[in-house]
Amino acid sequence: MAILKILQYPDARLHTVAKPVREMSGSVRKLVADMAETMYAAPGVGLAATQVDVHRQVIVVDVSEPRDRLVVMINPEIISSSGESVHEEGCLSVPGVYEKVQRAERITVRALDVQGNHFTLEADGFLATCVQHEIDHLNGKVFVEYLSQLKQSRLRARIIKRRRETL
Ligand code: NI
Numbered sequence: 420m421a422i423l424k425i426l427q428y429p430d431a432r433l434h435t436v437a438k439p440v441r442e443m444s445g446s447v448r449k450l451v452a453d454m455a456e457t458m459y460a461a462p463g464v465g466l467a468a469t470q471v472d473v474h475r476q477v478i479v480v481d482v483s484e485p486r487d488r489l490v491v492m493i494n495p496e497i498i499s500s501s502g503e504s505v506h507e508e509g510c511l512s513v514p515g516v517y518e519k520v521q522r523a524e525r526i527t528v529r530a531l532d533v534q535g536n537h538f539t540l541e542a543d544g545f546l547a548t549c550v551q552h553e554i555d556h557l558n559g560k561v562f563v564e565y566l567s568q569l570k571q572s573r574l575r576a577r578i579i580k581r582r583r584e585t586l
Pocket of ligand 1: 509510511512552553
């Protein structure tokens with residue numbers, strides 16, 4: 420396994436739309452293992468392949484406290500959603516930034532596991548938020564894009580300034 424490099428906002432590659440996985444090959448299993456290791460090491464609660472510059476529909480999530488409930492979703496698709504909830508979100512691609520985002524409260528997601536078997540996940544609360552956040556990444560969307568244009572441009576300026584200072 421390996422720790423992968425995580426793209427940092429505002430990197431244009433974060434806006435790439437991921438393609439579905441067609442075949443559950445060894446390279447997909449290696450990607451999943453590396454992504455899980457990268458997420459746990461960060462530490463973070465979720466990671467999408469887009470964030471490690473692999474543009475395939477793969478996400479890993481673990482919102483459990485003991486960090487032992489890894490959810491791997493390949494080609495995830497939200498088949499139903501209901502309600503509204505607002506959680507404060509962060510992202511490994513936007514370190515140090517936490518903002519409230521409104522999303523569906525409950526979702527049902529269909530996906531493939533690493534063996535290529537279909538499964539359905541019903542999620543609510545923080546897990547539902549997390550899965551929606553990661554699926555957004557696969558569609559090329561970073562959570563800060565839910566903020567107003569003004570907030571987004573202030574945020575970009577702050578990040579670029581901070582990066583310059585740490586070089
Ligand atoms: Ni993220």
